Amino acid sequence: MGVENINNIKCAFCDVPFKVSLSFEYLIESIKQISGEAGHPMQSMATETLDMLAGHPELCSRIDDKEILEENSELVRKLMAFLINPLNDNVLMAALFPPFGMQPFYCTQMFKDVVLGESKTLEIAFDLAEDLDKMLVSLLYHAYLLILDKVYGLNLYKDKPITLKLTDENSGLVKYFTTRIDTQYVRVNPLQNHKKLSDDELKQLFDKENDLDYWNEMIPLENFEFSGLMKFDYVDSTYDYVISQLKSDLLDKNAIITLDGFANVKNRIKSLIENPFLEVGMMAIHDFESSYNRNYIWKSIIPYQELSCEDYRDTFYEKALTEKKIVITNDLAKVDKNKVVEAFLKRNIRSHVVIPLILDSEVVGMLEFACSMPESLSMIQVKRLHELFPIFALALQRSKEEWNDKVRAIIQTEFTAIHPTVEWKFQETVSNLISQEYESSESAGIEPIVFPGVVPIYGASDIRGSSVERNKGIQADLTTQLHMVKELLCCEEPLAEIPLVSNLCYKINEFLSTVEGGLKAGDEVSILDFLRNEIEPVLNIMRNRFKDMVEPIDKYFASLDPDLKVIYSKRKDFEDSLTLINDQVSDIIDKEQVKAQQVYPHYFEKYRTDGVEYNAYLGQSLVKGLPYSDIYLKNIRLWQLLVKIKVARRVRKLQPELKTKLDVTQLILVHSAPLSIAFRQDEKKFDVDGAYNIRYEITKKRIDKAMVKGTRERVTQVGRIAIIYSYAEEIEEYRRYIDFMKSRKLITDNVEDLELEDLTGASGLRALRIEVNFDDLESEPFDKIRIEEVIKG
Structure with a gap:
């Protein structure tokens, strides 16, 4: 407590x-x-x-x-x-x-x-x-x-x-x-x-x-x-407390990028150096010849607008960069003048320190301190931060990467992340906007981008029990690692009698009980902190003191993942298995989607979670210059069913390769009533438009948890495909496709017509659940299927 x-x-x-x-x-x-x-x-x-x-x-x-x-x-x-x-x-x-x-x-x-x-x-x-x-x-x-x-x-x-x-x-x-x-x-x-x-x-x-x-x-x-x-x-615990807080701050990706985050870091440094008048700056650099430094993190004490990259040449900054060492200037008034020195003196700054931040032997940026009083900064003060310099370097490098990712994301979002099918609409809208601005002195707003009368297509291939298997992997790895350190520390009588080791053994047993009882939020982090911060230092001491401990301790450290520094076996098996399934499912959808676009262009977006989901919209308003017919919708619906069967067969075929046994459940949501989609400028994505159409979105988000009425059985099951619908008229088309797939031995005769329990915001749902035929996984029965003939027949 x-x-x-x-x-x-x-x-x-x-x-x-x-x-x-x-x-x-x-x-x-x-x-x-x-x-x-x-x-x-x-x-x-x-x-x-x-x-x-x-x-x-x-x-x-x-x-x-x-x-x-x-x-x-x-x-x-x-x-x-x-x-x-x-x-x-x-x-x-x-x-x-x-x-x-x-x-x-x-x-x-x-x-x-x-x-x-x-x-x-x-x-x-x-x-x-x-x-x-x-x-x-x-x-x-x-x-x-x-x-x-x-x-x-x-x-x-x-x-x-x-x-x-x-x-x-x-x-x-x-x-x-x-x-x-x-x-x-x-x-x-x-x-x-x-x-x-x-x-x-x-x-x-x-x-x-x-x-x-x-x-x-x-x-x-x-x-x-x-x-x-x-x-x-x-x-007085200022040093330990602030060092700890700074480490936590620098783990936050916003600690350097945002004004509030960097202000917090600066205040902690002032407390650590015990100088309330200290000024702090930080810069992520490329090189002094680059003119792109403004594209990186540049929070120098002298604003970047006042100095060019060339102005830093032949200064204490360049010396720190090239020699990779801390440079202290006790009194700027007594050194040779240049634009950098003059800029500091103009601000009444007399003493200055610049620290190169080094990562993998390369300088990734600079940390600088300054004060209005001459000779007020010493190497002793700077060394109080010494253990944080690598963390500053890592945080700076991560912030640079975040910055570059953000730049790429904005470029994609604003210019290139528009689906080719609807690109014409954006070009048309922007052309209208520019025309209006030329014709009027007043700023024109972007007109809403809306596509009415489109039919939604939704499908999901979800990894069944992924969270359970992930937790099992974490539990297994933690149990293995705890048993290993227990065997090292608690089974040797001379060691077990040492009070510190005895206390560690007690904690190890407590953590083993915690893991066996089921992990709760925060347990994994606590155990890993214990292994890294309490066990590792003791093992290193034991290794140096007892010769007979060198080999078993080296064997323990060799068993740890070189990057994560933990046992990463069962978790890796799970992640590899999950990734393999998702890669295969995604690959099938991507390849088949190319074919589907040739049938009739449509909007399509795919996203990965613990599985793969996709949204598609089909309709005349999305396509310019190509007449739309319901025959294209039938094509896409049959295509969707065949892709689901292909996914199920591929995942079943993958089972011998999976170190962690995982499988997929699949569903399709049928919604025949046309709706409107609109591009949300704030979220930079399409969403259904209108209060009536919201029911579709609600249903889509909740159907994977739907239960068969009167049971505790989920409608989604491994080896089956659930086709969920609301009205009997919607499903008649699918019954023809099901008969066709039975004739081709793609599915079994086991077809269930199920009533589903009501969901919040969605009631009256039913499902046809079909069972995929896995008898002959080596054959490829899809190659000879011509969808157009099935539709017409």
């Missing part, structure tokens, strides 16, 4: 619902124990303190008035010395609070210097929904953990560190601190009889760990009082 890992928290609280009181009683109990321990280094101090307390009973019970602390400040300091060593007053950050209080009643001088002040804001680092108070939510969770620990005896309260964010509004500097809370001097006092919770109720409680309102129903917080004091120790 930890608030940092919870999303969608439900919490109606606006304030702390329980009672709290400051008390030194439990600390005094510990001091009494010390006074009775002969030889304890603080025994005399404890005895002296207790003697002083005898004259101040107001400090020995609940303290409601802060003036009591002020009036007895010397004695309070003496008491607090048992918790915070006075010798560390200027070197440790620590503070003492009433239970769940927001203001410390005692703290070290360093805490005062670093944290306190009107310009400084201390808050929890992680984010929650905007309408929730992060500090309050965290406080409530800790209160519940203390209740479960001290009242219910569940021993759940762990000294889990909390990361706090300290912002100095004056300087803009952000720092992070890891905070540990000592609750040994806190007592939880039930104000009335508390409800005992059964095992089932506890399970329900933790199943709803993000629902604080439910928790309060089960354990009302107003029924408890927290008495005593809490000690907070603060450790």
